[in-house]
Amino acid sequence: MSIPTWVGRSLPRLDDPTILRGEGRFVADYAVDAQWHAVFVRSSVAAGTVRSIRGPVGAHLFTASDLAAAPITPV
Known part of the structure; x- marks a missing residue:
């Protein structure tokens, strides 16, 4: 018995x-x-330089350096 394949078929x-x-x-x-x-x-x-970042009160802002310090690993 062959296993049905859905590759290439319209669904x-x-x-x-x-x-x-x-x-x-x-x-x-x-x-x-x-x-x-x-x-x-x-x-x-x-080639600009970010001099400051502002957000609304209560917002958590992260920069590239924050993300580099705590890298996200694949699940």
Whole structure:
């Protein structure tokens, strides 16, 4: 008995009607208690120097050096 393969086959898209009616749910639509968001901001100047970073009260700001000090390992 051969093992069926899905590679190269068209699959039915079951979520299309929901999305087309505007009823689709996406990851960004969900909110939970103590939820955090991340935004990565890049410089608009190729060889510029960042002199300061400000954010709203309560925001945690991280720079490239912060991330290098505590690297994220693959799961």
